[in-house]
Amino acid sequence: MQRLDQQIRFVTEIGKLKGVFRQTFLAGEGLNRHENSAEHSWHLAMMVLVLGEHAPPGTDLVRVTAMVLIHDLVEIDAGDLFLYADAAAQASQDAAERAAADRIFAILPGDLAGELRQLWDEFTARQTTDAKFARALDRLQPMFENLTAGGGTWQRHGITADQVLAKVALIEDGSPQLGAVGRDLVDRAVAAGFLLPAPSGAA
């Protein structure tokens, strides 16, 4: 039973991700609160199911699904960092996330621990087609929530369209079609007054 015990300890441990909250604000019935990283990960996996056809040829959607399901587990120890945090905060977050990955995946039997850690490393490095598509979904999903929330995080932090467009480049790198969706969302958000236009100096 030792292998099964390790698997069950891991399944119990990761439930903690439901208590890690992101910057993203959710609007709507029963909501009006920050999003947690577990439900965010579910939303990304649903996006693989529904938007997977917009991945580049050769993308392995089974691997992408696994990546998006596990990509935030490290936040159980390291917490969530805001997308627009500065470089120093990002570097210290990276170290904390690697330490978290060392601890959390090691709860599993060695073969499973190795598989999931490899997927997480690949997602983090963002070099492969699979990882680039997974990262594109991770960038796109909060844009939907911000639009639903009438501005959400963008308004709370005074984010401007040019800052969002810089992140949309990363969506485009994972999927040209979804990059176009991202640019369209920025236009709609600016038109609706949910997102500040680029400051005139940045144009």
Next chain:
Amino acid sequence: MQRLDQQIRFVTEIGKLKGVFRQTFLAGEGLNRHENSAEHSWHLAMMVLVLGEHAPPGTDLVRVTAMVLIHDLVEIDAGDLFLYADAAAQASQDAAERAAADRIFAILPGDLAGELRQLWDEFTARQTTDAKFARALDRLQPMFENLTAGGGTWQRHGITADQVLAKVALIEDGSPQLGAVGRDLVDRAVAAGFLLPAPSGAA
């Protein structure tokens, strides 16, 4: 763009599942609240990744993953029903869920709508190996949460060990190994005082 628009409307619509709360109570840091159906679905998909080797030979884990990701979408309209509800409440819930499936999947382009609806129908009918394994995970996961919460839903509703064991039979039907895990969890919960033993008349 019509196809993509439909896909994006669906992705936005399903975010509402984060506002549908289940009976399951989550204990721990940042928690101490009811579980929502989106994070519950994420937890099940993670269980497919980690416990998939305990599925019967021939189980298609890609289909099981899709099933558990979508299985609760109908609750956006129909809400969640407590596992120990009576037969009349169950029948009226079934009708509400079918109506919800008609509305929600139809947001998608026809081919995707058909695929996901078929998976949901299959999950609901619980006749295939894939559906039985998916349903087993859906029954097992709240047991982990109840144990973490020191009794959780079992204590709040005065549920007894024989009632839980009747549900464990359904886990066993999907996976003998996970059925054994379920029985072991019942024993541990009774020993810890988290779950009432069967009334003497039921023994």
